[in-house]
Amino acid sequence: MPSSTPQKTTGLHVGEPAPGVKKVDPIIVADHIKRSFGGLTAVDVAHLEIPRGAITALIGPNGAGKTTLFNLLTGFDKPDTGDWAFDGKKIAGVPAFKVARGGQVRTFQLTKALGLLTVLDNMKLGAKGQSGESLAKALFPWIWRKEEQEIEARALDLLQRFKLDAKKDDYAASLSGGQRKLLEMARALMSQPQLVMLDEPMAGVNPALTQSLLDHILDLKKEGMTVLFVEHDMHMVRHIADWVVVMAEGKVVAEGDPHEVMKDPAVIDAYLGSHHDEDLGELDPSITEAVKELADDDADDVKH
Numbered sequence: 001m002p003s004s005t006p007q008k009t010t011g012l013h014v015g016e017p018a019p020g021v022k023k024v025d026p027i028i029v030a031d032h033i034k035r036s037f038g039g040l041t042a043v044d045v046a047h048l049e050i051p052r053g054a055i056t057a058l059i060g061p062n063g064a065g066k067t068t069l070f071n072l073l074t075g076f077d078k079p080d081t082g083d084w085a086f087d088g089k090k091i092a093g094v095p096a097f098k099v100a101r102g103g104q105v106r107t108f109q110l111t112k113a114l115g116l117l118t119v120l121d122n123m124k125l126g127a128k129g130q131s132g133e134s135l136a137k138a139l140f141p142w143i144w145r146k147e148e149q150e151i152e153a154r155a156l157d158l159l160q161r162f163k164l165d166a167k168k169d170d171y172a173a174s175l176s177g178g179q180r181k182l183l184e185m186a187r188a189l190m191s192q193p194q195l196v197m198l199d200e201p202m203a204g205v206n207p208a209l210t211q212s213l214l215d216h217i218l219d220l221k222k223e224g225m226t227v228l229f230v231e232h233d234m235h236m237v238r239h240i241a242d243w244v245v246v247m248a249e250g251k252v253v254a255e256g257d258p259h260e261v262m263k264d265p266a267v268i269d270a271y272l273g274s275h276h277d278e279d280l281g282e283l284d285p286s287i288t289e290a291v292k293e294l295a296d297d298d299a300d301d302v303k304h
């Protein structure tokens with residue numbers, strides 16, 4: 001965990017924190033998003049606003065619908081119903097590559113770095129606005145070369161920042177899990193996004209790289225970007241999130257400041273679910289761990 005206490009952004013919402021609460025300056029505004037798989041409703045979100053320029057954590061027990069909501073908001077999946085706007089523009093139904101070009105990028109729970117491409121080539125693939133096979137490229141190759149040079153320079157800059165520059169010519173497959181997470185984040189930044197969405201950035205990351213990943217996420221906010229991340233690690237959520245959205249069974253069941261929202265009975269309920277009357281000792285360790293961490297706010301404050 002980072003040694004210093006990050007500067008939290010407050011005053012993000014209007015009125016009492018509750019599911020669907022209005023934000024002072026939302027970057028995403030979503031309404032009536034539904035996605036079912038067969039008979040199962042994976043996502044059923046009535047209204048959700050994500051605050052701009054802040055770090056928002058999306059938490060909830062396994063199967064709550066977090067990744068499905070991520071997939072929908074980034075155009076990797078299509079909803080049954082729903083409408084949402086990014087930065088004031090309606091983007092429901094817009095395909096993923098266009099969403100990314102518009103300034104909203106994401107990383108995946110399982111990293112998607114292309115193993116048989118070098119680290120540098122992976123970075124170049126993350127750049128937006130490449131002329132591709134356009135007529136302009138065919139007619140004016142020097143324009144294309146200049147763009148290539150700029151992309152490469154930006155890639156090298158970012159690789160240096162993420163301490164991956166020494167690996168630029170290595171295949172992505174040779175990186176450790178944590179380094180691949182860093183590469184994914186660095187690659188996401190190639191398109192100079194406004195909103196960075198991270199799906200479980202800490203999962204599978206060796207503790208030696210945890211600090212570095214957290215610092216990079218905090219840096220994104222310092223540079224004016226908005227961050228939305230899914231995470232099971234409550235310590236991380238409390239430490240870096242300015243705002244927390246809690247999902248359970250497809251719905252948003254609570255929203256608020258990370259220290260306050262963890263005390264909300266609806267959040268404990270979401271994690272205990274149907275296990276409410278069972279002895280904690282008999283539950284799946286992942287549930288007991290989450291509930292313990294939710295209740296562990298004071299201990300966490302002392303630690304940091």
Ligand SMILES: Nc1ncnc2c1ncn2[C@@H]1O[C@H](COP(=O)(O)OP(=O)(O)OP(=O)(O)O)[C@@H](O)[C@H]1O
Pocket residue numbers: 037040041042060061062063064065066067068069
């Ligand atoms: N492609 C799919 N086909 C069928 N069911 C799916 C599909 N994707 C998700 N689901 C189901 O939708 C529900 C929500 O899944 P989702 O992965 O969004 O949850 P999650 O909150 O991200 O969970 P986790 O924390 O375990 O990643 C789950 O019950 C899951 O089994």
